[in-house]
Amino acid sequence: MWVRIDTLVDLALEEDAGYGDITSQSIFPLAHLSQAQVLAREDMVVCGLEIARRVFCRVDSAVKVELQTSDGNHAVEGSTLLLAEGPTISLLTAERTALNFLQRLSGIASVAHQFAAAAKATGTGVRVVDTRKTTPGWRALNHRSSLGEHVLIKENHILAAGSIAEAVQRTRAQAPHCAKIEVEAESLDDVRQAVAAGAEIIMLDNMSPSLVQQAVALIDGAAIVEISGGICLDSFADYAMAGVDVISVGALTHSAPAADLSMIIAARSGS
Amino acid sequence: MWVRIDTLVDLALEEDAGYGDITSQSIFPLAHLSQAQVLAREDMVVCGLEIARRVFCRVDSAVKVELQTSDGNHAVEGSTLLLAEGPTISLLTAERTALNFLQRLSGIASVAHQFAAAAKATGTGVRVVDTRKTTPGWRALNHRSSLGEHVLIKENHILAAGSIAEAVQRTRAQAPHCAKIEVEAESLDDVRQAVAAGAEIIMLDNMSPSLVQQAVALIDGAAIVEISGGICLDSFADYAMAGVDVISVGALTHSAPAADLSMIIAARSGS
Amino acid sequence: MWVRIDTLVDLALEEDAGYGDITSQSIFPLAHLSQAQVLAREDMVVCGLEIARRVFCRVDSAVKVELQTSDGNHAVEGSTLLLAEGPTISLLTAERTALNFLQRLSGIASVAHQFAAAAKATGTGVRVVDTRKTTPGWRALNHRSSLGEHVLIKENHILAAGSIAEAVQRTRAQAPHCAKIEVEAESLDDVRQAVAAGAEIIMLDNMSPSLVQQAVALIDGAAIVEISGGICLDSFADYAMAGVDVISVGALTHSAPAADLSMIIAARSGS
């Protein structure tokens, strides 16, 4: 599963340090060794530690990295996430790229955790997922399905096919039998047609909680119910209580603020 | 200048639509033609139109694209940013990737515009720049300098070299003569040393506006003054009025929310 | 959808003609023009024409290609599939690579057509699909789902989880809600457990037609029934009549013989 991630790590290193770090090379001899600590500067859910480890090792296989926690754990402000030891020039060359991955992925994980906690608090078993509105080039880190895997019939498809029934029928004849057919519904009438057409997932797009409630009643277990569009933490519980199975939150990946992290180094005694 | 951007466009398309769009392929015949409009769903400063055009053309060279505005322009809610005409399957295959680029770049541009306007409002001639805290893989879109181009002496370098004077001297002997030497200062004492060492840019790190004012007085034109660290729109004017030349704002690239955009299509008459 | 295919076309051209075609370059002047015809040397179902066109154009954008039929059509021995006109050296440089794609894809398409015809002849509506046993590097041409898209619980998973019920439950909690959960069954007892666990597809592995019939009766519409393992044209009808929904045939991609094709050229009058 690392093949694509290595590609992204190399691309990131190449653009930040492809020609080396001239400041560090001017100041430190090649043989100078240090220990670096990556610290949380605010409370966060940590994500990206394995990737950060690969950044350090890719810059210089002589750098030894020890993770102090694991992806998915909470870290409090001031705690150490990762220790790295090796040539000082290598540690400083890797610093910015490693932090850029960690800050973005931990930022996303921290927002995701808030939504997951909100989901759990409702006691409904509702599931939170992200959308295809991701950062191009970062799919491997977000685990989102692509157009080739996910059968999602949207408004444009329905208009072109003439009806939801026709769109579902054409798709069932062509698409892989291992994918569920999902229909996007803009109205209760769409919902009725989707149920009649045998949709296996119905995505309610940009509906209010009360409209969602009516849709859930119409569907009545005949399909998985997913909602999408502008759901934030404030409105989350209202939607969850309306009886949906899955809530899709674009904010998870496209608008999470970066987490605040830093790296400090100390020369190793004797170096 | 497109070489790296093409790499990113291909990577993004490959991960979203590398194996095609099975839903659209199930519903539309290959010969079905449509016109697509990309619309702003909120007011924004637009960025990424040329990249979006390349996304459509890369999916299918038979798609014709017309930009309705230019990167850097303001767009009001509801306005059309781009028209594309061609095979319906191709338009829908390109949709999500094109929108993902536009929403992220326009989100950054809209925040950048707020800071630029704040800068202009101060009448100080202060310049706003972004930082190296970018999304890995997106350097080509942010135009940020890399470690190989920018000589920036930070706390870790100073500690290792023993003093600011020593760090500047070593760097001057090694680094390209066409790069200005920048020193990061954490205190007024650092500032004094940086001036004495002949630093050409002094970056004041995480200082309050009043401390910045004192630093500017100490530097007194001997170096370009840059500030960095936690500057937001609220505190912007205070910092600008303190007499700095350059304000570095990490939020430009690492935490801007995505702009809201959508694409609608209509079958071309006769198709 | 062409991004990955272009990668494969380039890889193929690079290995066959990365340093050019020294024989043709020795014999023809650069300005010498010809017309080439690609001919079927046996009856076949044609596949790969668009890829062959890209091979010619990638070698030399001055080559003009006209397809004489379309992918999926039958071609009789002796019929012309594609005309190409342009510099003789370019036509000969592209020849082998274009034919290699056409012969392999048309070979697969011809076998696939035999199975599809056999399926149609049964009047059962059974669907024929291929397996993940493909030629590495050729996924884009076979449209097969990957491990990241397809939830398939096999014997090894069941042993490890302790039971089919447990394996299905763990997978349902983790895997994307848009994928159907498929369970591989080696025996009727496995089938019973898979039904009880709520499997959405049950794959009967290497069962005889009569055993398949019993399994179909047990499943009784509660899941899609797929069979896999050693199905050939001779046994196809027996399996299809047993009431399955989907027949997975590895031979489609891993053992189809190459179709027989050739290219002839004629100098263009006046060149």
Added chain:
Amino acid sequence: MWVRIDTLVDLALEEDAGYGDITSQSIFPLAHLSQAQVLAREDMVVCGLEIARRVFCRVDSAVKVELQTSDGNHAVEGSTLLLAEGPTISLLTAERTALNFLQRLSGIASVAHQFAAAAKATGTGVRVVDTRKTTPGWRALNHRSSLGEHVLIKENHILAAGSIAEAVQRTRAQAPHCAKIEVEAESLDDVRQAVAAGAEIIMLDNMSPSLVQQAVALIDGAAIVEISGGICLDSFADYAMAGVDVISVGALTHSAPAADLSMIIAARSGS
């Protein structure tokens, strides 16, 4: 020699498991360890073991692989070819890609062995080679020469040059002096001309054994004699006895059936 093979291994893994194996990840904890055996399910000549090893190691460097035999050896049904030990998720993620390489390469090796045995049985010293009709992207595994290395004058070149003599002369003036000049002959007259022109290899295309015999007599040691076109095991001895030096068999690479292999795993005691 591994550079290109690594590219193909990465491409294959990326398309089969670029986003991981969601079923295995749902069922096994990261720390769960197993031992896997790759077994021959029919008699075969084994090929691809080193590549299979690289597939496992590329997925996870923590997997330890032990080959139980070597490329080129015979394996009987039921024998173990390879043992791999490591994280269960990694073993299952690598399984299909490793088997896909092994089944195709062992299938080719098994057919190649039949032809080599047939050659040996004739006692003629005839050599069996494959053709350029390979699977695009797989050249590195087949060791075939490309257009840039091999000087082969075919019918199209002869027509264009006006005569075999002229084609050979132009090629000798331009092509590398370290390559032998090979001429494809369709008739005995072509053979006479090729000998007269000083061809160093003459390829007899699609001739009957008796025609081949006459051609060999005409050439009489003046050039290496190669035959190509539709040679199968049944006709092999007749051709070999006709006195040729080299027999080129396209079937080696383009139509060999996949060998039958499987992988079974067992949890390691204590894991």
Added chain:
Amino acid sequence: MWVRIDTLVDLALEEDAGYGDITSQSIFPLAHLSQAQVLAREDMVVCGLEIARRVFCRVDSAVKVELQTSDGNHAVEGSTLLLAEGPTISLLTAERTALNFLQRLSGIASVAHQFAAAAKATGTGVRVVDTRKTTPGWRALNHRSSLGEHVLIKENHILAAGSIAEAVQRTRAQAPHCAKIEVEAESLDDVRQAVAAGAEIIMLDNMSPSLVQQAVALIDGAAIVEISGGICLDSFADYAMAGVDVISVGALTHSAPAADLSMIIAARSGS
């Protein structure tokens, strides 16, 4: 034949102008158009014009290029080699990379021409070739054979095999039948053994002209005679007159001085 060259063009552009040309972008508006001329600043044999054209087109497909001469022609000081017209920023962005290819390839071509002229002057029909001592990454531009195509038995191979006879025999059994077997000889005794072993090319390594003459007499037409090692223009005729067939000159690619070229631009009237 362009596949590898495109890779090199993209690599070169990416490293020189991957992030654009900030000076030109600061000075010219996007719509500003110019015409550029590439001029010879000394007499030279021109090479690389097609590659230069691709550099301009890759930077911006809106640039139109007209070649004023062809690769292989002589150009006198002051003559125009290429005209390009298009956006000024694009012309200036491409300038350095286009000139870097032209200056290096024309430098090599000019030296090659001197040796070719020296060869012709001898009236011996001797052929001049280059060696494998090339610039890594530039093989596609030098058309040199690789280790996979060329069978060259050197001193290290002979020592290991025990004798020239044994080395030739082992190689003949394994290497492609379409490659000639070449043996490197350090002494007349080596030459005798190589002839006895049936070597098809004998490379005389670092021998004086008189020693070469003796070797040629010994070989007496039984093999192609190639010489290599330290041949310069001064000694060229002596070697050629000694009766060799091929002279290998490493200086062609590894030490030719760059040709002197420049580009000037003029704003297009009306822009």
Added chain:
Amino acid sequence: MWVRIDTLVDLALEEDAGYGDITSQSIFPLAHLSQAQVLAREDMVVCGLEIARRVFCRVDSAVKVELQTSDGNHAVEGSTLLLAEGPTISLLTAERTALNFLQRLSGIASVAHQFAAAAKATGTGVRVVDTRKTTPGWRALNHRSSLGEHVLIKENHILAAGSIAEAVQRTRAQAPHCAKIEVEAESLDDVRQAVAAGAEIIMLDNMSPSLVQQAVALIDGAAIVEISGGICLDSFADYAMAGVDVISVGALTHSAPAADLSMIIAARSGS
């Protein structure tokens, strides 16, 4: 900093040995081990040892390499630069590529050292740098700045902007504040204008030593003075004594002759 260099090493190995070394594979068994020495065949300044080490390790990770000196050191004729031990086939496969890197980089380093010694001999503190006239694809090895990093206003920019003053002003408004603005001057009048415009570096293009002296007097410390264009070892001191700060020598990278190196191997006792 190795990311780009690895790309170049792989490209070089692929083109020289992508399909292996057929001669060595014909002669040596896989298990045959040797020790190789890389020797200087003339006095030189060594450069490229770390890259050569990577070439050996990339071909075969079983090869162990020991450097006998370091990049930047002098080596006398006959001295050993590098020892490598491992499978004989791997050593011979890596040989040419490793030597090609070493000979070119050591050739450049040796010329660079001559200029550096000439600079030191003048006692002026003048600095020698190279130009952007490099070998495309080799930037990572030359550490030269690209168009995206270096603000250099040349004749074409000045003509277009109307004056040096205007060109400097536009550039200052747009270009990164961390780059110094350099202006190319063709005459003393250009120099005067550049000083007046506030240029931070003035590059005197193709001026005689006496003209340079006048220019230095005019600039009088207001900017760094760089000279470029046709400076050779003979004229070096005259230019250095004229008072310039930086001398840019294109010959460093574009015309340095390759250094003379060789590799010899010996079978390891017992192998």
